[in-house]
Amino acid sequence: VRPFTFVEPTSLDEVIRLLAAGQSQARLIAGGSDLLGELKDEVVSYERLVSLAGVEELRSIQEESGGLRLGALVTVAQLEYDPRLHGPYRILAEAARSVATPEIRTQGTLGGNLCQRPRCLYYRHPLTPCLKKGGADCPACESPYQAYLSIMGGPGCYSVHASDLAPPLLALDAQVSLAGPSGMRALPLEQFFAGPERDVRRENVLAADEVLTAVTLPSARLGWQGTYLKARERTAGDFPVVSVAVGYALDAGRIRQARLILGGVAPVPWRSPAAEAVLEAQDPSPALAARAASAALADAKPLSHNGFKVEIGHALIERAIMAVAASPRGA
C-alpha cells in the first residue's frame, strides 16, 4: 500500500468539498472491502481517502412515500436481515445473502456494492496491462481464464459488473440519489451504470466529486415476486459467473410487470427488455421460460473461452422464471 492520508468528515457537504479539492487524487471510501484490495495490490493509489463513515444520515433504511429509501452506508448484512425487505422486496434480501462472505457483508455497503470496480484478473494485477488502467492492450480477451468476463461484448473492455445487488434493484425499478457540488440529482439506477463505450476507465456516471447517497425503491407492486439465482464456482466468497434477477406479478395467471436482469455477463448489469416482452401477458411455463431465456441471450457474443456462460445463463433464467411462478403470493 502506498501512503495516503485518511480523512473522516461528519457531513456530506464536507465530504463533497474534500473530494472536489482532492481532484483525481482523492477517493471516497465507505466499507473499503473493494478499495482496500485495490490499494494493497497497488492497482490504484490515492493521496487522500475521504471516509463516508461519519455521515450518519446515510446509514438508515426508511419507509418513504410508499416505498423504501436505503442509505448508501446500509450494509449488505442489513439488507439481508431487515424485516422491511419482504414481499416484492424480498429479492433484494435474497441477493444480499449471496454476496461474498458474512464478514464482508457486515463491512460492505450498498453504495460500495453498486460502485465496485471490475474483478477482471488483468485489471486487478499490477503487472498486467488493462484499458481500465490506461493501458493500450486487453490481454483478458485472449486469456483462457474467461469465466468471469463478458458474453455481451465490450466494446474494448470485457470485464463484467459483478454486483449481486444491482440486478434485483433494477428489477425493483430503483432510483439512485447523487450528491455533488451543485446539489442533488436523482436518476434511474439503469442510467447510473455506463459501459466502456462511454468511458472505458469507469463503470458508471458518478463524477469524481459526487457521492451516491441513497437508493430509492418505489412502492411495492401488488403481487409482484422475484428471485435471484447466482451460478458461481464456490458457494461462499465468489462473484457471479452468471446471475439473474427475475420477477413478475401474476394477474389471473398471466405474467405482468416482468423484469429480467442478468449479472456477471456484461460491463453493466444487463436488463433484457426482449425477454421481458416475451414473458409479458403469458402464462408461466417451461416452454415460455426457455423462449424468454433465448430472447435474453440472443445477442450473446461470447469470447473464445466463455461460451459455457451462455449455456449456464439459459439454465439459470429458465429456473428463475419457474421458481417465481412457484413462489407463494402474499401482499
Next chain:
Amino acid sequence: MDQELAVVGVAVPRLGLAAKVRGEARYTADLKRPGMLYGRVLRSPHAHARIVHLDTAEAERVPGVYAVLTHRDVPQVRIDADLLPLEPVLRFVGDEVALVAAETEALAEDALRLIQVEYEVLPAVFDADEALRPGAPLVHAQGNLVGGKTLALERGSVAQGFAEAAQVFEATFHTQMHAPVGMETRAALAEWDGDRLTVWKTSRAVHASDRQTLARVLGLPLEQVRVICPNMGGGFGNKDEGRLAVLVAVLARRAGRPVRIEYSRGEEFVAGRNRQEAHMHLKIGVQPDGTPTAIALHATMNAGAFVASGMNVTRRVGQGALYLYTCPHARFEGVTAYTNRPAGGSFRGLGAPLGHFALEVLIDQIAAALSVDPLDYRLQHHVTRAGQPGQRRTPSDQILPDEPVEGGVPFSSNGLRECLLAGAECIGWRQRRQPNGVATGMLRRGLGLAMGIYKGGIGREGEAEVRITPDGRVELAVGGVDVGQGSTTVLAQIAAEALGVPLERLDVVMADTGRTPPAHVTAGSSTTITTGAAVKLAAEDAKRQLLALVDGIPQAFDPGAVGAARRGDIVGTARVTSGSREYLTNAFAAHFAEVEVDMRNGRIRVLRYVAAHDSGRIVHPRLAENQVSGGVLQFLGIALREELYLDRQRGVTLNANFLEHKSTSIVDFPPIEVLFPAGSDPVGPYGAKALGEPPVVPVLAAVANAVANATGVWLRDVPFTPQRVLQAIHEQGKGVR
C-alpha cells in the same frame, strides 16, 4: 486381533492443544527479538530477465533502513543444484531481486520502491513441451530438461505385455498447477551472536535442510548454526527450501540486528512451492477378461524455474501405474522441464495423486467397456500381499526400497481388499446404478471409487533420544518437525508405551537443532514409521538401563527410581534405518464419492465421501481421522476448482490471493467418513504404517469416476470446473436441454 496396548491406539488429548485453542501457541511470525528489524523482498516483474543496472543508494539513505541486499552481497554458493541465494538473472515473475531490512515493514516496503533496477528482458517459456523443443529459451544454462534425461522405470517388458493384450485402452490426462495454501505463510527470523547464528523458521527440515544449507552457504561450522521451528501452521510438503533462511541470515548480518521476514499471501502463492502441472498419457493392455497385461504411463512435468525436490515429484507420478494392479509388465517415463513459471516443488503426495488420477479413471473406463462393476474389477486385479510377479532385484541382504518397481517381493501387509469392502459397504455401493450414465434429469447422482498405494518413509534414518531425569520426568527429543499433523503426540504415545509410563510424565522436544539429534526432512509420510521406530528403540534402551540400575525387575516400572538411585540422567538413544529386507511396506486406501452433477450448470456437488485406509495400526484414532478428512478436503478443492492462473504472455500469476484462488470454504465440503478396516503391520513400530500423504492420493479419480457414473462423461482435465464439465458433456455427446 491386534494386541491391546495402553497408550498406542488411544485418542489421548493432543499435546499443545490448549495453547493453540487459547491463542498462546507461537508461530515464527509471532516471534520478536530485541532490536529486530523487518525484511521485505523486491521481486522480479519479468518472467525472464537479466539485471543490467541496480542502484540501491536511495533506498539505503532512508532513515530506519539498515541494510539492502542484492546479488552482489550474497555468497555465490548453491543452495540447491539449480539455485543460488540471489542472481543477476531472474527466472519467474516473483523471483528475488533484492531485500531490505528496516525498522518497520512499511518502511521496508517504501524502501523497496526506491531501488532502481534496469532489466534486460529475455525470452521466456511457460509450457513444458515448448521448453523441451530445440531452440527454446534456456531457463538454466545446462538445459531445460531437468536432470538431463528422461526418468524411466520398467518391470518386465511392456512391449511384450502390449503384444499379449487382446485390447489396449489409452487416454491423455492433465492436472493443473495448484498451491498447498498453508494458513501460515513462510517466515524466518535470523539473529547473530558474534559468529553464531540462530534462525527460527517455518520449516520441515531444521537439521537436514536449513542447518546444513546455512552452514554450507555461509561457510560456518555446523555447530555454530542453530535452527528452530516453532509451531507450524501447515507444512503440506512445503517450506523445506533453504533460500529464505540464507537470505534472512545474510540480511541480519549486514544489518547488525535480528531480522524477520514474513511472506504476504501473494508471495506465498508465487514464491512458495506449488504442484507441478502434469500432462500424462496412459496406456493399458488387457486380456479379454480384463486382466492387465501391460501398463505404460508417460508424464511431462512443468517444474517451473527451480525444482526443490529433485525428481521425486516426477518419480511419484509412476507409483500407481507401476504397482497398484497385478501386472507383469509396467513402465513409467517422466520428463521434467524447467520453465519460467513460479517454482514447483514437493507438496503432499508429490506426483502420486496425478498418476493415480490417470490410472484410476482409465481403469474405470476399462471396467465400463467390459461391463464389469469397477469394484469387482479392482477386487479381482488389485495388487495383493504377494506383490508383483517377477524377479527380485534388490540383493537379499538389503532393505527393500519402498517405492518399488521390481516384482518378486511380498508386502508386509496389504489391506486393499479390506478397504474396498468396508468402503463399499459404508457408501452403499451395491445401490450404484449401472451402467454409467443411465441417470436422467437435470441433476444426476452417481457413485465412484478409486484406490491408492503409497510408500511411507521406509529406508530412511531416524534418530531419537529418551532422557529420564532423577525426578522421574521423561524427555523425548527428536529432530523432526510437527508440521501440524500431530506427530508430537504420536511420538510421545510411542515412547510412553515402550516405557510403560503415563503420557503425563513426558515432555517432547522437536525441531530444534540445539536440543535434538539429527533428523531427515519431515517428508514422505515417514515420521510415525521411521522416527517412531527410533523413539520406540530409544525408549526401550532407556528402560533397559533403568532396569539394570535398580538391579532387577521391580513390581511396577518407575522412572522415579533414577532419583532413588541418586544418579544423573539416564539417556536412551537409537538410530535406525526403517524398513525390511523381506517385505515392501506401503500404505493403501480406497475412496468412495457420491456426487450430484447439474447437467446444465456443469456444477458438481460432492454429497458424501468415504475414505478407507490401511495405515497399519492407528496410533491415535482422532488425529488419524483428521489427517484423512483434511487430506480429502484439500484435494476435493483441487479436484473441483483450485488452480493457479498463469498469464502466458508475461508469466504473471493472476490469482495469487484467497479471493481469486478458489480455495474451498467449509460450506462446500461434504460429510467425510473415515474407516481403518485393516490391522497391524509387522514392520512398522507397533504395527503402524504411513498416513500423512495417502489420504490425498485417490481423491481426484474418485470424484471423476463418480461423475462418470452419474453422467457417462469422463473428466480428464483437473480441476473439474463448470466450464470443463460442460465442455466434456458436449464433447462426449451427453448434452441435455
